[in-house]
Amino acid sequence: MVRLGLAAALLAVTSVANALKANTPEVLPGAYIVEYENDQASRDTNAFVGKLGGKASLRKDLRFKLFKGASIQFKDTKNAEQAAAKVAELPTVKRVYPVRRYPVPQHTVLSTGDAAVEMVKRQAGGNDTFEPHLMTQVNKFRDAGITGKGIKIGVIDTGIDYTHPALGGCFGPGCLVSYGTDLVGDAFNGANTPRPDNDPMDMCNGHGTHVAGIIAAQANNPYGIVGAADGVELGAFRVFGCSGDVGNDILIAAYNMAYEAGSDIITASIGGASGWSEDPWAAVVSRIVENGVPCVVSAGNDGSAGVFYASTAANGKRVTAVASVDNIITPALLANGSYEVSGKTEFFGFTGGDPGSWSGVSLPLWTVNYNITDNEHGCQPYPADTPDLSGYIVLIRRGTCTFVQKVENAVAKGARYVIFYNNVGGTISVSARVDGVTGVAMVPADTGVAWVKALEAGSKVVVNMANPATAPKFLANFENTASGGFASSFTSWGPTFEVEAKPQFATPGGYILSTYPRALNSYAVLSGTSMACPLAAGVYALIMNVRGTKDPKTIENLLSSTAKPNLYRKDGVSPSGLLAPVPQQGGGLIQAWDAAHATTLLSHSSLSFNDTDHFSPVQNFTISNTGKSSVTYSLGNVGAGTAFTFGSPGAITPVTLANVELSKDFASLSINPATFTLAAGQRKIVSVTATAPKGLDAKRLPVYSGYISINGSDSSALSLPYLGVAGSLHSATVLNTADTLLSRSRDSNNGAILPNVTFTLPPAGQANDTSFRNRTELPKLVVTLAMGSALIRVDVVPLTNCSVAARNAQTVFGVRTLGQPEDFPVYYNPRGTLEYSWDGRLADGKFAPAGLYKLAVKALKIFGDENKAEEYDSAETVPFRIKYLKEDKLQRRYRLSGVAQGQPAVEKRQEQCEDDERSAKF
Numbered sequence: 077m078v079r080l081g082l083a084a085a086l087l088a089v090t091s092v093a094n095a096l097k098a099n100t101p102e103v104l105p106g107a108y109i110v111e112y113e114n115d116q117a118s119r120d121t122n123a124f125v126g127k128l129g130g131k132a133s134l135r136k137d138l139r140f141k142l143f144k145g146a147s148i149q150f151k152d153t154k155n156a157e158q159a160a161a162k163v164a165e166l167p168t169v170k171r172v173y174p175v176r177r178y179p180v181p182q183h184t185v186l187s188t189g190d191a192a193v194e195m196v197k198r199q200a201g202g203n204d205t206f207e208p209h210l211m212t213q214v215n216k217f218r219d220a221g222i223t224g225k226g227i228k229i230g231v232i233d234t235g236i237d238y239t240h241p242a243l244g245g246c247f248g249p250g251c252l253v254s255y256g257t258d259l260v261g262d263a264f265n266g267a268n269t270p271r272p273d274n275d276p277m278d279m280c281n282g283h284g285t286h287v288a289g290i291i292a293a294q295a296n297n298p299y300g301i302v303g304a305a306d307g308v309e310l311g312a313f314r315v316f317g318c319s320g321d322v323g324n325d326i327l328i329a330a331y332n333m334a335y336e337a338g339s340d341i342i343t344a345s346i347g348g349a350s351g352w353s354e355d356p357w358a359a360v361v362s363r364i365v366e367n368g369v370p371c372v373v374s375a376g377n378d379g380s381a382g383v384f385y386a387s388t389a390a391n392g393k394r395v396t397a398v399a400s401v402d403n404i405i406t407p408a409l410l411a412n413g414s415y416e417v418s419g420k421t422e423f424f425g426f427t428g429g430d431p432g433s434w435s436g437v438s439l440p441l442w443t444v445n446y447n448i449t450d451n452e453h454g455c456q457p458y459p460a461d462t463p464d465l466s467g468y469i470v471l472i473r474r475g476t477c478t479f480v481q482k483v484e485n486a487v488a489k490g491a492r493y494v495i496f497y498n499n500v501g502g503t504i505s506v507s508a509r510v511d512g513v514t515g516v517a518m519v520p521a522d523t524g525v526a527w528v529k530a531l532e533a534g535s536k537v538v539v540n541m542a543n544p545a546t547a548p549k550f551l552a553n554f555e556n557t558a559s560g561g562f563a564s565s566f567t568s569w570g571p572t573f574e575v576e577a578k579p580q581f582a583t584p585g586g587y588i589l590s591t592y593p594r595a596l597n598s599y600a601v602l603s604g605t606s607m608a609c610p611l612a613a614g615v616y617a618l619i620m621n622v623r624g625t626k627d628p629k630t631i632e633n634l635l636s637s638t639a640k641p642n643l644y645r646k647d648g649v650s651p652s653g654l655l656a657p658v659p660q661q662g663g664g665l666i667q668a669w670d671a672a673h674a675t676t677l678l679s680h681s682s683l684s685f686n687d688t689d690h691f692s693p694v695q696n697f698t699i700s701n702t703g704k705s706s707v708t709y710s711l712g713n714v715g716a717g718t719a720f721t722f723g724s725p726g727a728i729t730p731v732t733l734a735n736v737e738l739s740k741d742f743a744s745l746s747i748n749p750a751t752f753t754l755a756a757g758q759r760k761i762v763s764v765t766a767t768a769p770k771g772l773d774a775k776r777l778p779v780y781s782g783y784i785s786i787n788g789s790d791s792s793a794l795s796l797p798y799l800g801v802a803g804s805l806h807s808a809t810v811l812n813t814a815d816t817l818l819s820r821s822r823d824s825n826n827g828a829i830l831p832n833v834t835f836t837l838p839p840a841g842q843a844n845d846t847s848f849r850n851r852t853e854l855p856k857l858v859v860t861l862a863m864g865s866a867l868i869r870v871d872v873v874p875l876t877n878c879s880v881a882a883r884n885a886q887t888v889f890g891v892r893t894l895g896q897p898e899d900f901p902v903y904y905n906p907r908g909t910l911e912y913s914w915d916g917r918l919a920d921g922k923f924a925p926a927g928l929y930k931l932a933v934k935a936l937k938i939f940g941d942e943n944k945a946e947e948y949d950s951a952e953t954v955p956f957r958i959k960y961l962k963e964d965k966l967q968r969r970y971r972l973s974g975v976a977q978g979q980p981a982v983e984k985r986q987e988q989c990e991d992d993e994r995s996a997k998f
């Protein structure tokens with residue numbers, strides 16, 4: 077089907093936009109969320125939908141305590157935009173939002189494994205030694221017997237495999253997974269009809285089961301995994317089918333259901349690029365937080381996109397956005413193999429690659445040299461005296477040249493099997509499809525070194541491999557000396573386009589071992605902010621146990637102020653001397669025990685000084701001493717790296733993470749008072765006056781940030797993160813006019829067309845009929861946003877006067893327009909590329925007549941006034957002609973019956989109109 081809508085970019089013009097495309101949430105054609113006016117609280121949704129005269133069907137009744145409305149699906153998606161606008165005008169309706177689709181959470185599956193090989197229990201002496209817990213002080217709660225008992229955590233995700241022995245083994249009251257539901261069913265893909273049922277089982281995805289284990293895995297497992305709060309009850313709200321997306325109407329329903337089911341905390345490791353807290357899903361989550369239930373949401377996995385790439389619903393006001401740091405170990409679930417050397421049998425672990433036909437392979441090892449520090453091992457063709465390698469497994473050290481090249485060199489001498497040994501910690505799954513090779517695998521560095529030493533000593537080493545898919549797996553933990561404790565490179569950066577501080581703080585999300593569905597090997601190591609968020613949810617439960625409060629703001633403030641900021645580390649480079657910016661790590665890595673026991677409380681979790689146009693230099697916050705004795709505080713300012721959004725003053729697109737430049741020019745703060753003593757029970761307002769860093773090029777939009785340090789005489793050490801932008805967001809170019817152009821629907825490279833190309837469109841309204849495809853092509857509008865825009869409008873500008881519509885064209889913002897193409901305008905757009913193939917349909921449901929047109933694109937500047945033309949960045953496409961195929965009744969009958977004859981022709985009248993227009997003047 078030719079999808080006419082705001083599809084995510086298929087191919088982007090720059091590599092940055094390429095990275096963005098997959099995450100730009102798509103609009104679902106004809107589907108809308110309607111929010112009723114508050115006084116219509118008890119209205120009957122069926123009656124409401126009934127009054128729409130059969131034009132729409134009910135997608136989902138959304139009548140909840142905190143949100144009253146419905147989502148509806150217009151049967152005629154062609155005219156939906158117009159119909160929705162009419163619905164929005166009804167007195168009973170407060171607002172109408174399009175349904176957007178969010179993808180299944182993206183995360184990296186590093187390895188999976190069952191529990192066939194019993195491991196040494198890692199809970200030495202009964203104490204918690206799980207590394208993500210040691211990093212966040214969660215182990216201290218567990219060692220003290222605090223497990224989140226009595227707290228209910230709603231998990232909005234892919235469901236939970238509650239039959240997993242480490243997740244309680246059952247579903248319902250009395251079970252670990254004690255409540256929840258399936259809102260969608262297995263076959264749901266985001267576009268089809270959800271088939272809800274009562275069973276939130278996760279058999280086919282795994283994401284939600286991994287998340288659940290991070291919160292509450294029971295210690296009865298062979299890998300020493302334990303949830304942060306294994307005494308809580310979990311609610312599983314399944315919003316994804318086995319594959320595909322979820323609409324925000326389902327997410328809004330799931331949040332409200334989790335809220336009404338009495339969840340004390342709601343966690344969701346779901347998101348999509350946004351940067352706007354006004355997004356409807358984010359707005360609903362904000363409302364739940366306002367009503368007293370903390371909502372933690374993963375910050376997003378688009379770190380590579382650089383600064384200003386916040387994700388919804390994490391970017392909502394009062395929603396807690398959780399960033400990721402890497403684990404201090406890299407666990408791996410390795411397949412179990414054995415080898416024989418000097419008459420002894422030893423075991424080793426490996427990770428199968430592609431190809432991976434290792435079943436029953438038992439061969440001696442051979443290696444080209446014994447140099448265990450050779451970076452270019454196996455990169456050169458093997459010497460002439462190399463034996464026939466078909467009877468060996470070739471052992472090669474990882475490094476320098478590609479895996480494929482190394483395998484090719486071995487295959488040139490007859491090899492069929494290659495094992496790589498790693499040159500860093502852990503293992504990875506190697507892909508090296510080379511003709512002649514049937515198995516590749518990787519072993520950890522120490523295994524490879526031991527084998528080389530044995531070969532060098534003249535021993536024969538015979539390796540017995542196994543099918544990596546079915547071999548028993550065991551857990552190997554490698555120290556993560558490279559990135560352990562630093563912000564994960566994938567963690568998305570804030571702030572929002574309106575300078576809300578995002579994310580709030582970080583927990584370990586990179587290299588996390590947890591439970592996985594039994595159908596998918598039971599355990600897995602995954603990476604993503606999806607893995608960070610549930611740990612934060614568990615920590616909220618622990619703090620609720622200790623402090624007795626469930627107030628979202630109190631707990632967020634405690635976690636932010638006690639978190640530990642870390643230095644900035646660029647991937648593959650040693651850490652800089654600068655603290656990582658607040659837009660990357662928020663308050664830093666949470667320290668849960670300190671948060672639970674802090675007696676000094678702050679009124680805020682962060683401060684924003686906004687940008688230069690809206691500079692709010694004076695920000696107040698309150699420090700309260702809730703302890704039993706008086707404390708003397710001294711406050712200071714510790715700057716974090718100032719991140720330049722753009723690489724140069726003329727650039728309009730933010731640089732990718734690899735090119736983010738940090739400066740040590742910090743903001744200076746005047747803190748008043750900077751030292752004072754508070755008696756027990758007293759509080760004080762502290763006033764902070766910021767001076768943005770001087771001498772930085774405002775055109776590069778420097779985002780400065782740092783921490784107000786608050787050191788108490790009781791040895792408390794708190795910090796309050798702040799940020800601001802030393803430039804004008806309103807002045808930033810939002811529309812990349814060079815990459816906003818007209819292309820062809822079939823050109824996946826988005827090449828620009830020359831002026832005056834004629835597009836032959838399918839008969840009006842039949843663009844989805846594939847039988848027209850070979851004879852038609854649609855104009856494709858490519859809009860590239862350099863920065864986010866709250867509103868994009870597109871005008872269809874007639875360059876002819878031969879149609880009534882053209883003669884009656886209105887003038888809006890100085891351009892003559894027939895109106896906007898269907899689906900426009902679009903609101904709250906992230907930066908990146910959007911593509912739109914136009915079948916001639918306008919937002920009012922009519923079709924633009926055949927003729928010569930151009931499209932005028934207007935993107936509202938950040939903080940711009942939508943009623944003023946000058947507040948938009950504008951671009952126009954080249955002129956292009958459209959005409960429609962026209963079929964008569966007989967032709968239509970033939971087409972529908974599948975008989976290929978009577979092809980429709982372009983109507984003569986259209987040609988005539990074009991001849992007229994050639995002399996027309998506009």
Ligand SMILES: *[C@@H]1O[C@H](CO)[C@@H](O)[C@H](O)[C@H]1NC(C)=O
Nearest residue numbers: 200201202203204216219220
């Ligand atoms: C376990 O933790 C407790 C509390 O921190 C500590 O007193 C005890 O020594 C620890 N036991 C072991 C074996 O480490």
Ligand SMILES: *[C@@H]1O[C@H](CO)[C@@H](O)[C@H](O)[C@H]1NC(C)=O
Nearest residue numbers: 446447448449450451452453
């Ligand atoms: C091993 O390889 C390293 C790195 O290429 C090189 O510096 C060293 O000289 C080599 N050692 C031997 C014994 O060839």
Ligand SMILES: *[C@@H]1O[C@H](CO)[C@@H](O)[C@H](O)[C@H]1NC(C)=O
Nearest residue numbers: 574575576577684686687690
């Ligand atoms: C920055 O200022 C604008 C304009 O007043 C406002 O809309 C926005 O909310 C402000 N941002 C923050 C974080 O206060």
Ligand SMILES: *[C@@H]1O[C@H](CO)[C@@H](O)[C@H](O)[C@H]1NC(C)=O
Nearest residue numbers: 694695696697761762763764
């Ligand atoms: C900040 O606090 C001071 C007193 O400490 C007060 O005069 C001022 O009005 C406050 N400013 C804001 C923005 O609340």
Ligand SMILES: *[C@@H]1O[C@H](CO)[C@@H](O)[C@H](O)[C@H]1NC(C)=O
Nearest residue numbers: 077154840841842843844845
């Ligand atoms: C194509 O559109 C027609 C109406 O124009 C509709 O009846 C039909 O179901 C659509 N087909 C698909 C595959 O969407």
Ligand SMILES: *[C@@H]1O[C@H](CO)[C@@H](O)[C@H](O)[C@H]1NC(C)=O
Nearest residue numbers: 845846847848849850851976
């Ligand atoms: C469209 O063209 C392709 C390639 O020329 C051909 O294989 C296909 O059958 C055509 N489809 C229709 C519906 O005519």
Ligand SMILES: *[C@@H]1O[C@H](CO)[C@@H](O)[C@H](O)[C@H]1NC(C)=O
Nearest residue numbers: 831832875928955993994995
């Ligand atoms: C496109 O067509 C219009 C109207 O016929 C004409 O005025 C214009 O010069 C043409 N442009 C180009 C580049 O050929």
